[in-house]
Amino acid sequence: MNTIIVARNLSKVYKMGEVTVEALRGVSFEVMEGELVVVLGPSGSGKSTLLNIMGGMDKPSGGELYYMGTPLHSANAKQLTLYRRNEVGFVFQFYNLLPNLTALENVLLSVQIAQNPLSAEEMLNKVGLTDRADHFPSQLSGGEQQRVAIARAMVKNPRMLLCDEPTGALDYKTSIQVLKLLKDFCDTYSKTVIIITHNTAIAQMAHRVFYLKDGRLDRIVENENPLPPEKVTW
Numbered sequence: 307m308n309t310i311i312v313a314r315n316l317s318k319v320y321k322m323g324e325v326t327v328e329a330l331r332g333v334s335f336e337v338m339e340g341e342l343v344v345v346l347g348p349s350g351s352g353k354s355t356l357l358n359i360m361g362g363m364d365k366p367s368g369g370e371l372y373y374m375g376t377p378l379h380s381a382n383a384k385q386l387t388l389y390r391r392n393e394v395g396f397v398f399q400f401y402n403l404l405p406n407l408t409a410l411e412n413v414l415l416s417v418q419i420a421q422n423p424l425s426a427e428e429m430l431n432k433v434g435l436t437d438r439a440d441h442f443p444s445q446l447s448g449g450e451q452q453r454v455a456i457a458r459a460m461v462k463n464p465r466m467l468l469c470d471e472p473t474g475a476l477d478y479k480t481s482i483q484v485l486k487l488l489k490d491f492c493d494t495y496s497k498t499v500i501i502i503t504h505n506t507a508i509a510q511m512a513h514r515v516f517y518l519k520d521g522r523l524d525r526i527v528e529n530e531n532p533l534p535p536e537k538v539t540w
């Protein structure tokens with residue numbers, strides 16, 4: 307397996323007037339292609355900060371970050387825009403669908419900006435929403451909206467999916483559906499999936515679990531036998 311992400315001694319400092327917050331304090335790790343990583347940690351431990359930096363939405367204050375050997379820590383705004391557009395799919399807790407576009411149109415929007423997209427219809431079919439293609443987000447349940455958001459992220463055909471609390475707003479049964487889709491994307495297409503969550507149960511399906519604590523990577527635990535999503539319970 308190839309290494310997709312290398313992080314070396316990453317730090318992030320937020321300064322607001324007199325107040326300085328050290329959100330990341332020297333975090334180092336590697337992530338492999340085709341790997342499913344779950345990042346766990348208490349509130350404020352730096353999970354979203356790390357995801358934002360890996361997604362090219364923010365830059366580290368110090369340290370180095372490489373994507374497929376290309377430095378992101380020194381990339382300019384244009385390079386980061388292309389990185390976000392072509393290499394990464396994002397899934398957030400609150401879906402972020404455009405309310406005035408149908409499910410299919412939300413997915414097609416992603417197709418238009420991607421370099422090497424998959425088929426929007428095929429992705430909607432994959433997430434089980436072919437018959438809801440013409441529905442607007444307000445006509446869909448939370449779980450259905452999240453499935454559209456996943457189709458939108460996958461259709462770009464990115465090497466990596468970054469997911470911030472993807473099941474945070476969903477009930478158990480719907481969460482498992484969503485986790486199955488993420489795991490399936492990882493397995494079928496050999497893609498990297500990184501999931502940030504408060505839900506420790508989800509860690510059971512990961513290849514590796516990163517535990518963040520107070521801005522530091524406290525430990526990395528490898529699961530010898532990751533559970534299939536349908537076996538994960540909470």
Ligand SMILES: Nc1ncnc2c1ncn2[C@@H]1O[C@H](COP(=O)(O)OP(=O)(O)OP(=O)(O)O)[C@@H](O)[C@H]1O
Pocket residue numbers: 320321322327328329347348349350351352353354355356504
């Ligand atoms: N834009 C910002 N400006 C200032 N401080 C920030 C900013 N973003 C995050 N922080 C601070 O950095 C620290 C880490 O925040 P972060 O959101 O990464 O944690 P988290 O582990 O994702 O937390 P949660 O699980 O509650 O979402 C916190 O102390 C937070 O207040």
